[in-house]
Amino acid sequence: MATPEELAVIEKAKVLMVGAGGIGCELLKTLALTGFKDIHLIDLDTIEVSNLNRQFLFRKQHVGQSKAKVARDAVLKFKPDIKIEAHHANVKNSDFDVEFFKQFNVVLNGLDNVDARRHVNRLCLAAGVPLVESGSTGYLGQVTVHVKDQTECYECQTKELPKTYPVCTITNTPSKPVHCIVWAKDLLFARLFGDRNQSSDLIVHTNDRTSSAATADTDFFNIKDGETPESYACRVFDGVFGDNIEVALRNEETWKSRKRPRPLYICEVYSDAKKPRIDGSCNSPDGNDKHTASAARILGLSNPQEVWTVRDSANVFLKALELLLNTRQKDIGSLVFDKDDQLAMEFVTAAANLRSSCFDIPMQSLFEAKGIAGNIVHAIATTNAIISGLIVLEAIKLLMGNLDDCRTTYCLEYPRRKMLLMPAELSAPKSSCYVCSQSTLLLEVNTTMTRLREVVEKIVRGQLSVNSPMISQGPCLIYETGDDLEEDMVTQYNQNLEKFLDSLPAPIVDGSILSIEDFQQEFTCHLQIKHREIFDEEKEPDNMVLSGKLSTTRDQALPGSVQLTAVADNVSIHAVDDDDEVILIDEVAKQDLKRKVLDEESVIVCGKRQRTEVS
């Protein structure tokens, strides 16, 4: 229960919630119970079956409906006298501009991706509205507070972007299950069922291009006249798991310091047994329902947590391929991989496992593969409930004007120093943050061979998360987006996109300084260009490197320090010198924490937030 003073402030507060998913459902419920009466809620998603085990405001009959609207209706049932306005929309929509944000006393995020969080961060800074940020992944979670000019903004600490893998690792030298899954879904599945005309990295050549696999033939993956699904499936199998690997093995350099893969052919897998019956019929009565048609079930592999053998995987590969060909004819050529498409997921799991077996990589169960394919850390309802409570507690402190009492709170899986919930002091804004304290970033790029389009896609929209960019060099506008642009301007900008940087009307060369702006986000930053010829294909696959004064990129930070990173689109905490996995905070605890942790007797004071008057 809140004190009367708190209650007075709570009842008058106007709150914006962004996200009506795992955290959102818990948060909306907790806000309503605590006495909040005026809530706006934005979420672009619709409800899926996989949400129902934790997003408790939703039921089976709501699948397909707007999360924001159903959440609102569910809460109004037990709190009918409060106002909840639900927006089934993307928070990046231009309707949600600075003026929209200014009407709120506090903004509460329950998002699941870094990109949207950055957008909301910028709008809150522009509008001068405090933001309570949160995230959870598995058993870990955290809640923190961002107030313009008083604390760090969300972007003061660089967040690592979702992992992308160099193409060569995926096509030639996988070493982890995720590499095989990405191969199976983005290369194999895409080539077999997606757009045939897109160039594919599926084909393997020797480095000197003197020989290629059979798969190099442009028609290889097209089913031949008179070819049965069975022989097609076997042909594809031998092509990608046998022939491709044989050709790859001929590149001696590649395997000098790596374990050599083993090709796998159909005849080896079935040397002593019959192949599964492929009789052209889809045995499952619901063969056309993409959510339930299943090759695994037909083959008796009903436990999604069980790891298949090579034989099982081959069976599923062949059967799933047959079912897909027979039941989705009209979609072939335009099918997009969807982790919730049962058959597609089974096919990808089987293919990934077969590839893994060639490269001596551990195979995955269907359940695990789905998590990896969907970039998911399986969510846990209880963590979200805890996070929602912490968010509301911080929101109340902000509304009461008690910024000094606000904290970052970490939710741990196991106690560290007797704490399962660990508070830490908020930090002062970083003077080098290009978002809240305008500073300059450095972009290393080959200005003679890189087109503007690549910089816009990979850097401006990609790494900088700018939604509607305007790019200029001094007084010259190089590129902008908008609905109200004149046609000749649009033409000019489109032409500019295709030009090399140094061939633009206002050439971008070594030493140039670009301004990047976004009016909606009220965001400005400056990009200094440095020309560089050579980039490392593995470490710098984009052929561009962005860096800033705040050099806390993974490679440069001190080992043993803790950073916030985005893993699987959620905020988590991991130690810098660990490789890919999120590790439990318990292990991190053994190293020195860079963040300040509150302790009864000693508050470590470093970079403590200045107490200035809130205007």
Add this chain to the structure above:
Amino acid sequence: MSNVLTELCKNIVLAGIGSLTLMEDAPSVSTVMNTSFLIPVEQIESDKSFLTECAESLKDFNPMVHVTVEKGSLEEKPDDFLNNFDVVVVGRSLLKYRMHVNSLCRKRGPKIAFLSVDCRGPLGEIFIDLQTHTYVLKAKENVPHSLQNLVYCSLEEAIAARWDRLPKKTTKLFYAMRIMEDFEQSNSRLPGQVTLDDLASVLDTRKRLCESQGMPETLVPDKLLHRLLYAEAREHPPVCAILGGILGQELLKVLSGKGEPLKNFFFFDPMDGKGITEEIPRPDDTPIIMQSAEIEI
């Protein structure tokens, strides 16, 4: 069915436990339950009992879970009634009652886990007694999966621990809750049936208890007791969400046998924002939680 127990039930039903039985046994003052998120407002006046409404709502969260309501009190039940359960959770109640249920759980053999929780305004306490509990410790780098064994003390033993032998930094909320318990029991109050008018009396209780435990009164700040009394019977919803989440996680750990459970108290105070675990040992100081042989699987 308090707010915090409602949160717990939501969490464990969503997680998909086998079955959940609700019982309204321990009398206490609870806030007017028209703020329960389980029950649509128009159904509050219905004929069905409050617990029945809750049960039906919970079933909706996960139709695979068997949710029932048990009528009557524990006293009326046959001796082996608790045998049906793997875990018993008790909400706000007199210490006497909790100790009684805890001893019933222990009498049955080693299998019934006992958990209790109370949310007083913004302050919360959780207690766990798993008797003997074996669990799997996840494999980490270079350390394979291993089996661990824990031995818990009973509620009675934990409460009997001498204050002057507990570690100096033990959270003050532990002592404050014991003072409240003592006050309520001695004054024939229902748990939660307190107001700020009781402050003087509660301070007397503090004096008496601290003296008998060989500790100075400054052990428990006035402010803390003030806040507990000010709360009366209310529960602060965000703290209920936090406690319900922590307790839910522990319950699932107990049932699954995976992961180390809490040892043996948990406290939360939003004033410092710390969620603290405390290990309160037996009165004779023997470490109550013994980690016996680590068996590699």
